[in-house]
Amino acid sequence: MRRFLLIAVPYLWLVALFLIPFAIVLKISLSDVALARPPYMPQLDISGGWEAIRSFFSALDFENFVFLTSDDLYWKAYLSSLQIAAISTVLTLIVGYPIAYAMARSAPEWRPTLLMLVILPFWTSFLIRVYAWMGILSNEGLLNQFLLWTGIISEPLTILNTNAAVYIGIVYTYLPFMILPIYSALERMDESLLEAAVDLGCSRLSAFWLVTIPLSKNGIIAGCFLVFIPVIGEFVIPSLLGGSGTLMIGKVLWEEFFSNRDWPVASAVAVILLLILVIPIILFQRNEQKQREAEG
């Protein structure tokens, strides 16, 4: 009885507030927009018996999905989200790897402090960390002031409200997700392997390519997925740092819902986004599982 309650309480909570809402999204994505409250139809009325349920299901169709393919805004937004996510994942890796590497090679008594310094920004508000860049990147912002002062540029650069600002914002906010798994892979690495490689005639650089990189591969893969997956659906960064030209699907869904009030289309956008995310999520899970098995 106790075991039953232990399982049932969280189980029912998740079914009611996670699974059922998805069923509703799926259902509304197949409905039509209507000038009513709630603004879609058909409405399911179970009290009408089987007849009502049958007519309800016959009114559902894939019209919204057809609409998504016909208007190029949507598939462009999906593609551009994937592109932005891919580019920013690579950028985060380039910025994050040297930091993780240096942390793993630092004196052991320093490592807990360095680790805490990487995690600390993660606890501060995401919104505030994105906002901090608005004052730095604007036309009269500190970065432009600095560059003008040094004489590198003579005209202020437009960075805020462009994709460049979005990349900076993503690299900045997601950096800890990249550093931590790479650091934990590098920290476990046996350094005598590097010495062996050097003794056997490897240069330092080729020892790095042939020994360090392959041994940290799992950390790199995990870090890349941890950045890539959430960035695809990102909303705050493109809407604060990006411009009108920044097309990301999270923003499109938000506007479809809050500005256009087209719930069925917003739901269809969500369903497709989920289908796109399933592939990297499964790959990520498989990588994690492989890693766990390798560790025994």
Add this chain to the structure above:
Amino acid sequence: MNRFSWFNATSLTLGFAFLYMPMIILVIYSFNASKLVTVWAGFSTQWYGELFRNEEFLNAAWVTLKVAVMSSSIATVLGTMAALVLVRAGRFSGRTLFSGMIYAPLVMPEVITGLSLLLLFIGIGLDRGVLTIVLAHTTFSMCYVSVVVSSRLVSFDQSLEEAALDLGCSAYDAFRLVTLPIIAPAVISGWLLAFTLSLDDLVIASFTTGPSATTLPIKIFSAVRLGVSPEINALSTIMIGIVTVGVITASLITKQAAVRQARDERMAERPA
């Protein structure tokens, strides 16, 4: 055996400068006398004064705090239960679905979680406000709690609990007196994680709230959309300060607990 080269030193310096400069700049400019956030015009604390006179911000802060305390506390209970189920309950029908539902919210884009919960609340005719935000936040943060707690439970030596049962404890007492104290650090960090997730959340709260309840992130977001403002800088500084103090205190406490536990274990291993 430490080859700590200039290259490593440079990447650490640049890396941490990149991570901390924006926040340091934000804090410095919150004490700026000028309304123009990018021009320094001398030291002043006037924006803090304006912030504390701003009823809307104070109300939003109160709502946010209420939501965070309630949702993280419920999420900690549910998440710990879920962790016990994942690690201890063995096989039961629907186990795969259960662990799927625990891990899926971790990778779910917030826009989807928010949209789906809103559609549910409208579907069942629940008035949107504090209650709906609490329900929404509890649902996604309980998954984080259960991940944190189950990672501690996996390494937990179950023979300790069996010993307590053998010595006549009831199952409930064995859990309360043996298991809970041992997993307590993980439960506390789970609560803290849930709390900060709730404090931070903009997207899910925006979807699930109604006109009666505005949280701080919603308020900040709508102010920030119009551009940088010194009041928001002051508010951010306060929030950064609270988090910094909180995280440092928490890490000191866990460090102490780890030292104490190591000492106790050494004592236990010493032959009598």
